[in-house]
Amino acid sequence: xxxxxxxxRYLIKTRGQQVTLSCSPISGHRSVSWYQQTPGQxxxxxxxxxxxxxxxxxxxxxxxxxxxxxxxxxxxxxxTLELGDSALYLCASSPGGLQSYEQYFGPGTRLxxx
Amino acid sequence: GESVGLHxxxxxxxxxxxxxxxxxxxxxxxxxxxxxxxxxxxxPQFIIDIRSNMDKRQGQRVTVLLNKTVKHLSLQIxxxxxxxxxxxxxxxxxxxxxxPLVFGKGTRLSVIA
Numbered sequence: 124x125x126x127x128x129x130x131x132r133y134l135i136k137t138r139g140q141q142v143t144l145s146c147s148p149i150s151g152h153r154s155v156s157w158y159q160q161t162p163g164q165x166x167x168x169x170x171x172x173x174x175x176x177x178x179x180x181x182x183x184x185x186x187x188x189x190x191x192x193x194x195x196x197x198x199x200x201x202x203t204l205e206l207g208d209s210a211l212y213l214c215a216s217s218p219g220g221l222q223s224y225e226q227y228f229g230p231g232t233r234l235x236x237x
Numbered sequence: 238g239e240s241v242g243l244h245x246x247x248x249x250x251x252x253x254x255x256x257x258x259x260x261x262x263x264x265x266x267x268x269x270x271x272x273x274x275x276x277x278x279x280x281p282q283f284i285i286d287i288r289s290n291m292d293k294r295q296g297q298r299v300t301v302l303l304n305k306t307v308k309h310l311s312l313q314i315x316x317x318x319x320x321x322x323x324x325x326x327x328x329x330x331x332x333x334x335x336x337p338l339v340f341g342k343g344t345r346l347s348v349i350a
């Protein structure tokens with residue numbers, strides 16, 4: 124099975140711009156979670172989508188949003204970028220049903236905001 | 238490569254020795270735990286998991302120990318190899334898979350050849 128893929132792998136944006144990141148989960152997985160990883164804060168949970176619905180949400184401002192399509196692919200969007208949004212954004216997929224805990228991560232998208 | 242943590246605790250181990258990486262988790266209600274390995278420039282990679290009804294689980298060269306009394310998790314790597322050099326994270330899940338994983342800050346393992 125192909126693993127989780129994320130595009131693009133690297134991105135440079137300017138403050139105030141917006142960005143959309145994409146994640147394709149492992150075939151058959153219905154849950155997609157997004158995380159932000161920074162040296163200072165570690166891995167922080169952004170949100171999780173399951174069957175096109177947001178199931179869980181972390182403590183991030185409304186500038187961070189996401190969605191999931193019927194094929195389970197997911198996108199996250201960050202509007203009005205700030206310098207502090209520079210991070211590695213990781214997507215993880217899992218089967219998504221009850222008792223399905225294991226998450227498989229993609230390689231991440233490295234976002235740099237200048 | 239990309240740095241995932243500039244101020245992580247670091248464990249330096251001689252090649253061939255055993256490594257023990259420790260993690261204190263936060264919630265006594267957590268019922269599932271995972272160890273991940275993250276190499277530079279890559280996403281976290283699943284190593285081994287354990288449910289709260291167990292206190293030990295073994296994989297290939299790795300063993301996870303769970304002490305629920307003190308909310309402590311450890312990862313033991315036997316015969317550590319240079320390829321084991323990475324950042325290791327523990328993660329806990331608090332409620333039957335419908336809540337997000339909570340990750341620890343990570344430990345950097347450095348293997349000395």
